[in-house]
Amino acid sequence: MAAESKTKYDRQLRIWGEQGQTALEKASICLLNCGPTGSEALKNLVLGGIGSITVIDGSKVEMHDLGNNFMLDEKSLGQSKAKCVCAFLQELNDAVKAKFVEESPETLIESTPSFFSQFTLVIATQLLENSLLKLDKICRQANVMLVVARSYGLTGLVRISLKEHTVVESKPDHFLDDLRLHCPWPELKEFANNIDLNVKDPVVHKHTPYIVILIRLAEKWAQAHGGCLPSTRQEKKEFKDEIKAHMLNLDEENYKEAIEASFKVSAARGISSQLRQVINDSAAEVELTSSDFWVMVAALKEFVENEGDGEPPLEGSIPDMTSLTEYYVSLQKIYQAKAESDCLAVEQRVRTILKRVGRDHCAISKATIRNFCKNARKLTVRRYRCIEDEFKSPILPELQKYLADEDSSVAVGFYILLRAVDRFAANYNRFPGAFDGEIDEDVTRLKTIAIGILSDSGFHGPTLSEDLINEMCRFGAAEVHAVAAFVGGVASQEVIKLTTKQFVPLAGTFIFNGIDHKSQVLAL
Amino acid sequence: MTEMGRWRDIDKLLARPGNIISPGFEPSPQLREEIGGLVRVLVVGAGGLGCELLKDLALSGFKNIDVIDMDTIEVSNLNRQFLFRIHDVGKSKAEVAAKRVMERVSGVNITPHFCRIEDKDIEFYSDFNIIVLGLDSIEARSYINSVACSFLEYDPDDNPVPETIKPMVDGGTEGFKGHARVIVPGTTPCFECNIWLFPPQVKFPLCTLAETPRTAAHCIEYAHLIKWDEVHNGKTFDPDDPEHMQWVYSEALKRAELFGITGVTYSLTQGVVKNIIPAIASTNAIVSAACALEALKLVSGCSRTLSNYLTYNGLEGTHIKVTDFIRDKDCLVCGPGTLIELDSSVTLLQFMELLGKHPQLRLSKPSITHRGNNLYMQAPPVLEEMTRSNLQLPLFDLIDKVPKDTVHVSGTTEKNDKRTTCLRKLRVVFKDQVNGVTSMDTAGAN
Ligand SMILES: [Zn+2]
Numbered sequence: 001m002a003a004e005s006k007t008k009y010d011r012q013l014r015i016w017g018e019q020g021q022t023a024l025e026k027a028s029i030c031l032l033n034c035g036p037t038g039s040e041a042l043k044n045l046v047l048g049g050i051g052s053i054t055v056i057d058g059s060k061v062e063m064h065d066l067g068n069n070f071m072l073d074e075k076s077l078g079q080s081k082a083k084c085v086c087a088f089l090q091e092l093n094d095a096v097k098a099k100f101v102e103e104s105p106e107t108l109i110e111s112t113p114s115f116f117s118q119f120t121l122v123i124a125t126q127l128l129e130n131s132l133l134k135l136d137k138i139c140r141q142a143n144v145m146l147v148v149a150r151s152y153g154l155t156g157l158v159r160i161s162l163k164e165h166t167v168v169e170s171k172p173d174h175f176l177d178d179l180r181l182h183c184p185w186p187e188l189k190e191f192a193n194n195i196d197l198n199v200k201d202p203v204v205h206k207h208t209p210y211i212v213i214l215i216r217l218a219e220k221w222a223q224a225h226g227g228c229l230p231s232t233r234q235e236k237k238e239f240k241d242e243i244k245a246h247m248l249n250l251d252e253e254n255y256k257e258a259i260e261a262s263f264k265v266s267a268a269r270g271i272s273s274q275l276r277q278v279i280n281d282s283a284a285e286v287e288l289t290s291s292d293f294w295v296m297v298a299a300l301k302e303f304v305e306n307e308g309d310g311e312p313p314l315e316g317s318i319p320d321m322t323s324l325t326e327y328y329v330s331l332q333k334i335y336q337a338k339a340e341s342d343c344l345a346v347e348q349r350v351r352t353i354l355k356r357v358g359r360d361h362c363a364i365s366k367a368t369i370r371n372f373c374k375n376a377r378k379l380t381v382r383r384y385r386c387i388e389d390e391f392k393s394p395i396l397p398e399l400q401k402y403l404a405d406e407d408s409s410v411a412v413g414f415y416i417l418l419r420a421v422d423r424f425a426a427n428y429n430r431f432p433g434a435f436d437g438e439i440d441e442d443v444t445r446l447k448t449i450a451i452g453i454l455s456d457s458g459f460h461g462p463t464l465s466e467d468l469i470n471e472m473c474r475f476g477a478a479e480v481h482a483v484a485a486f487v488g489g490v491a492s493q494e495v496i497k498l499t500t501k502q503f504v505p506l507a508g509t510f511i512f513n514g515i516d517h518k519s520q521v522l523a524l
Numbered sequence: 525m526t527e528m529g530r531w532r533d534i535d536k537l538l539a540r541p542g543n544i545i546s547p548g549f550e551p552s553p554q555l556r557e558e559i560g561g562l563v564r565v566l567v568v569g570a571g572g573l574g575c576e577l578l579k580d581l582a583l584s585g586f587k588n589i590d591v592i593d594m595d596t597i598e599v600s601n602l603n604r605q606f607l608f609r610i611h612d613v614g615k616s617k618a619e620v621a622a623k624r625v626m627e628r629v630s631g632v633n634i635t636p637h638f639c640r641i642e643d644k645d646i647e648f649y650s651d652f653n654i655i656v657l658g659l660d661s662i663e664a665r666s667y668i669n670s671v672a673c674s675f676l677e678y679d680p681d682d683n684p685v686p687e688t689i690k691p692m693v694d695g696g697t698e699g700f701k702g703h704a705r706v707i708v709p710g711t712t713p714c715f716e717c718n719i720w721l722f723p724p725q726v727k728f729p730l731c732t733l734a735e736t737p738r739t740a741a742h743c744i745e746y747a748h749l750i751k752w753d754e755v756h757n758g759k760t761f762d763p764d765d766p767e768h769m770q771w772v773y774s775e776a777l778k779r780a781e782l783f784g785i786t787g788v789t790y791s792l793t794q795g796v797v798k799n800i801i802p803a804i805a806s807t808n809a810i811v812s813a814a815c816a817l818e819a820l821k822l823v824s825g826c827s828r829t830l831s832n833y834l835t836y837n838g839l840e841g842t843h844i845k846v847t848d849f850i851r852d853k854d855c856l857v858c859g860p861g862t863l864i865e866l867d868s869s870v871t872l873l874q875f876m877e878l879l880g881k882h883p884q885l886r887l888s889k890p891s892i893t894h895r896g897n898n899l900y901m902q903a904p905p906v907l908e909e910m911t912r913s914n915l916q917l918p919l920f921d922l923i924d925k926v927p928k929d930t931v932h933v934s935g936t937t938e939k940n941d942k943r944t945t946c947l948r949k950l951r952v953v954f955k956d957q958v959n960g961v962t963s964m965d966t967a968g969a970n
Contacts, residue, residue: 004599007599007600008599008600008602008603009603010600010603010791010794010800011600011603011604011800011801011802011803011804012603012604012802012803012804013791014791014795014800014802015699015700015802015804036583040809043606043805043809044804044805044806044809047602047603047604047606047805048603048604048804048805048806049603062529063529063530063532064529064530064531064532064533066530066629066630067530067531067532067533067534067583068533068534068583069583070579070583070628070629073627073628073629073630074630091609092606093602153536153537154537154827158842170840171839172839172840173837173839173840207736320738320739321738322732322736323736323738324736325736325737325738325783325784325785328736328738329738329783329784329785433536433540436540439540466543467543467544468544470542470543471542471543471544474536474537474540474541474542474543475536475537476536476540478532478533478534478536478537479533480533480534480536480537480584480817481533481534481580481583481584482580482583482584482813482814482816482817482820483813483817485576485579485580485809485810485812485813485816486809486810486813486814486817488809489806489807489809489810489813490806490810490838490842492805492806492809493700493806493807493810493838493842494842496804496806497838503700503838503839503840504839504840504841505841506841506842507841510842514817514827515544515827515828516828516830516831516846517704517814517830517834517844517846518844518846519842519844520844521841521842521843
């Protein structure tokens with residue numbers, strides 16, 4: 001990467017690294033409709049150095065666009081909106097290839113479905129139900145990712161649609177480190193056993209790493225308790241007292257750390273239920289067309305059942321802890337060596353599987369396998385229902401739960417109403433509340449449609465709050481800039497996660513609640 | 525008519541009556557114009573959040589905006605601070621940001637202030653109806669918070685006087701995470717009420733750096749904090765000087781090699797030494813949009829207000845949580861003020877000495893004002909000279925012989941081993957003058 005790019009992108013490279021940046025720079029994004037929601041979403045991506053953008057919009061710039069879209073000004077009036085937005089975006093980052101097509105997205109979806117297959121991802125903004133359902137099918141067929149974003153008054157939504165998204169580098173916020181204190185392997189045990197916990201030198205005593213302290217004391221505990229490690233609350237407390245008894249004085253940081261980390265010796269053996277679900281996924285029964293991810297999962301599954309003895313490959317890194325430098329560096333090496341040998345075992349299995357399914361046995365690089373092993377405990381798979389399926393048959397128990405729960409009732413209300421306004425528009429050729437004089441009538445009409453949607457979904461219960469329906473009509477399909485910037489911001493963040501294949505994308509439909517900000521993700 | 529057409533979308537919220545609104549909402553086709561004409565908003569910071577905030581506020585009907593920022597534009601800002609271009613590097617953020625937004629949104633007036641927030645006197649801040657903060661420093665937030673809270677007055681029943689409330693909206697981001705909050709001094713918690721939300725940054729113990737380094741960061745901090753001073757007698761380390769940074773990097777590398785530690789890179793060296801917080805455009809956009817929307821609601825009442833603290837986390841899904849924090853009734857900053865009982869013979873100088881010893885305040889180098897009048901000023905020298913003669917006069921005389929009143933003191937205080945600028949509101953009571961009168965009776969003089 002060029003020095004200037006490195007400096008320019010420094011603050012984000014610290015988050016997704018050069019690999020993530022390269023993935024962004026390879027992505028080509030298509031935006032449908034460049035109102036403020038779409039323009040703001042693209043702005044965030046262009047600044048970050050996305051590969052290319054194509055803006056699709058058939059409208060001309062009108063006065064009202066200047067009141068909510070920063071990318072348009074007086075000089076743009078009467079011109080192609082797509083062209084003007086594209087020109088402004090290009091100004092933000094000349095490394096991005098920016099194009100525009102002056103055409104209405106609805107027409108393009110009808111006339112040229114093949115157009116969309118050239119993109120990595122399509123962001124569809126302010127698109128009505130009818131066109132959206134068609135686009136969803138086109139994108140799925142072509143294996144193009146779809147992100148839907150909508151701003152509507154003080155509400156809005158973001159929804160991802162694609163068949164499957166697999167993540168190796170999910171980078172969770174807080175994740176328990178992989179120290180294996182409950183099942184140390186021979187080399188680690190030997191290292192711990194060679195250190196005298198009762199050493200006379202006070203400097204060495206207070207610099208004995210907690211890994212060593214815990215392994216030794218856990219072993220001692222197990223000997224006195226028929227091979228079992230502390231498990232009940234009382235036992236865990238006694239174990240802590242045991243650690244405390246070894247302190248020379250109460251200022252020894254390493255012992256304080258040991259007490260704080262003492263729960264790690266009681267960690268459950270084996271793999272998490274989340275990882276179990278991944279390795280038991282039917283996609284892990286691989287064939288020629290399986291992706292590299294699933295080939296590696298298949299190898300991981302074999303590893304867990306064989307060499308791993310129920311455990312995943314070791315991550316290999318240890319957190320910082322009070323320690324003499326040499327103890328710490330030696331421990332690092334012991335963990336790294338075990339991780340390396342685990343990785344080698346997985347690699348051999350990957351090679352065998354590749355050969356078995358009829359691929360080149362070197363098709364997956366060693367570096368890729370190593371990265372996979374390092375993140376094996378955090379693998380994440382996301383699958384999204386086709387939007388039409390969700391609309392036709394939402395998961396009824398979930399829908400009922402959301403409607404009954406006070407915390408989510410506003411979000412699910414907006415979810416239904418956002419669909420209802422599209423049906424309203426299909427019936428009346430305008431959105432509810434478009435005219436000041438007809439708001440009261442529109443409230444009744446919108447309510448009827450919303451109840452219809454609920455009963456079509458099989459739900460017959462208490463209906464939506466009148467206040468919410470009134471608010472929806474008051475909004476009159478306004479695209480308020482701050483709301484658009486929020487919704488567009490969320491959409492762009494999901495695009496980043498999808499294109500870099502890092503972090504975990506949104507699971508359901510994100511409903512923006514601009515009233516009290518109790519926005520929610522609904523999985524329907 | 526064209527102006528009306530231009531603001532078609534936002535006017536739906538401002539001109540139409542609603543069912544879910546704040547008390548005091550008076551929808552009318554003129555409301556947007558009124559907000560534009562009457563409301564003055566201050567944006568503190570013209571960085572990642574500030575650029576977004578200026579755009580969002582300008583497109584939300586605000587027309588009188590000021591922005592204050594002491595920083596100049598750097599290349600590493602360009603991945604998110606969308607108002608800046610490569611040829612702007614080195615120029616004032618506040619000035620360029622104000623100019624760019626005014627160029628694009630006609631009718632908006634943005635006044636930039638290229639200076640430190642502490643350089644402005646308190647009166648500057650009193651002119652604004654609402655303050656929106658887009659900062660990355662805890663100290664700066666704390667300072668603006670104390671300034672905004674200093675205007676707050678309480679009535680005899682200890683309820684905040686509405687005209688003296690200066691609401692704030694505060695945003696912050698780090699990577700994929702961020703927060704937005706609404707502070708209505710006297711009603712919702714101020715920044716200081718739950719300062720525990722911002723724990724101080726943990727520093728490495730010096731003995732670890734000197735004797736038992738284990739990580740790359742330890743080696744870097746050794747070179748930066750210990751070795752630099754040993755080698756460069758007296759020369760201050762400048763994190764913005766690439767040669768200085770390069771020196772620290774190579775020393776850190778040497779040390780890492782000596783101890784068998786891996787992972788020292790130039791990028792990590794910069795990160796550790798400058799305490800760089802990762803930042804991306806999308807998170808800034810999200811948090812700023814929430815702040816701007818809340819600012820609009822606060823001045824118009826067009827919907828409910830955020831109550832009162834929103835956290836956003838985009839690492840796993842899109843997770844938003846709203847927490848209704850509670851005010852600390854004993855807060856030194858947003859409460860009615862620290863009570864100080866004095867004798868009417870106490871001179872201003874004696875009063876100042878007392879502030880330094882006060883267990884909760886520990887204020888040194890105080891400058892003191894009373895109802896906008898300078899009683900004593902540490903700086904600038906001209907003011908110091910003008911006010912010096914007051915030092916020997918009794919405080920009671922200086923505040924027009926009122927038995928109870930509020931004075932404002934700005935100075936420095938020690939917090940987490942760091943000297944920080946702060947502003948405190950003090951309720952001064954002259955014991956020998958209020959005898960026989962219950963303390964509540966005269967509190968109206970506040
Ligand atoms: Zn407070």
